[in-house]
Amino acid sequence: MTVTLPDDITLTEAGLAPEAHAGRVLLIACGALAHEVLAVKRAGGWDHLDLQCLPANLHLWPDRIPAAVERAVTEAKGAYQQVFILYADCGTGGLLQEKCKQLGVEMLAGPHCYSFFEGNARFAEIAETEITAFYLTDFLVRQFDAFVWRPMGFDKHPELIQMMFGNYDKLVYQAQTDDPVLDARAQEAAERLGLAYERRFTGYGDLAVEIERIAAR
Numbered sequence: 001m002t003v004t005l006p007d008d009i010t011l012t013e014a015g016l017a018p019e020a021h022a023g024r025v026l027l028i029a030c031g032a033l034a035h036e037v038l039a040v041k042r043a044g045g046w047d048h049l050d051l052q053c054l055p056a057n058l059h060l061w062p063d064r065i066p067a068a069v070e071r072a073v074t075e076a077k078g079a080y081q082q083v084f085i086l087y088a089d090c091g092t093g094g095l096l097q098e099k100c101k102q103l104g105v106e107m108l109a110g111p112h113c114y115s116f117f118e119g120n121a122r123f124a125e126i127a128e129t130e131i132t133a134f135y136l137t138d139f140l141v142r143q144f145d146a147f148v149w150r151p152m153g154f155d156k157h158p159e160l161i162q163m164m165f166g167n168y169d170k171l172v173y174q175a176q177t178d179d180p181v182l183d184a185r186a187q188e189a190a191e192r193l194g195l196a197y198e199r200r201f202t203g204y205g206d207l208a209v210e211i212e213r214i215a216a217r
Contacts, residue, residue, distance in 0.1 A: 005034055008142050011056055018052035018076070025049050025214060026079075028072045029086035031056035032113065032139040033207065036176055037086060040208045046215040050080070056139070060151060062091030066099040073103050084214050086207070088112050108210055113137060116206040117174050132169045134195060138176045141186045149192070161193060170196040176204060 006016060011031035018026055029037050031053040041049055054068050069085055076083050085100055085107035100107045110116040114135040115123040140147055145155075153160055171193060173186035183199055190197035 005038060008056075008139065009146075011053060012143060012146060013055055013057060015055045016051065016053035018050050021050060021079075024080055025082045025084065025217075026076050027051050027084050027086050027211070027214070028069060028076070029053050030059070030090070030113070032059070032137070032143075033086055035138065036204050036207060037211065040204055040211045044212060044215055046211075049211070049215055052076070056143070057146075059090060059147070062093075063095070065090060065092050066095045069096065070099055070103060073105055082214075082217070084210075086210075088116055108207070110206065113207075114174060116210075117176065117202045117204065118200075119202075119205050130172070132167060133172045133198075134165065134168045134170070134193070135172050135174055136186055136189065137174050138179070138182055141173060141182045141189065144185070144189045148189075154192075165193050165195065168193070168195055170198055173197070173199045174202045175199055176202065 005011075006014070011034050015031045016034055025048060027037060027049055029051060034051070034053045037051055041047075041051070052072060054065075054072060058065050058068055065087065069087065073083055073085075083105050085096075085105055087096060088108045088110040089096060090112055097107065108116055110120040110123070114137070117137060118126075136144065149155055152164060171186070171190035173183070175182065178201070186199065187197050
């Protein structure tokens with residue numbers, strides 16, 4: 001079944017509603033992962049996996065993520081044999097992991113999407129040497145203004161850039177796809193923040209590994 005993907009603004013503010021099919025597996029993911037999850041699903045031909053996305057802008061208030069996940073899991077019970085949470089810790093300070101344990105559902109390993117796109121093992125190896133790096137994914141490049149520029153007030157107070165990014169030295173674009181347009185936009189974002197630029201093709205990293213594992217059950 002082909003899923004019509006909403007635009008990034010809708011994924012940011014509203015997410016993606018699931019299509020309930022009894023006996024299937026539901027993936028509950030962040031709206032920032034919708035493109036990537038559906039691409040992995042298509043590549044594997046895993047039509048038994050359904051996708052629901054919570055609003056990506058929950059990342060602006062990470063403390064709200066556990067409750068949102070709990071609501072989604074509660075609503076899905078009875079319609080699906082299995083539910084899997086495609087979130088890492090994502091700034092919840094372990095609260096999401098604890099909530100998933102209470103709900104009896106699994107979630108992605110790792111601190112955040114930058115880690116699992118890089119590969120959690122690899123990211124752990126380089127974390128100390130890249131403590132002054134600022135990361136963007138495909139979604140965050142497309143939504144740079146909505147998730148970085150405006151929330152941090154740079155549109156109205158550009159003098160805050162040095163205050164908030166003065167200790168960073170580079171912007172790392174973790175590219176999930178080969179897209180020259182996104183590459184150019186990521187370079188522009190680095191210039192706006194006054195940072196050196198590095199593009200690193202990660203593909204889907206551990207996200208793809210985990211979805212394949214879920215699909216094989």
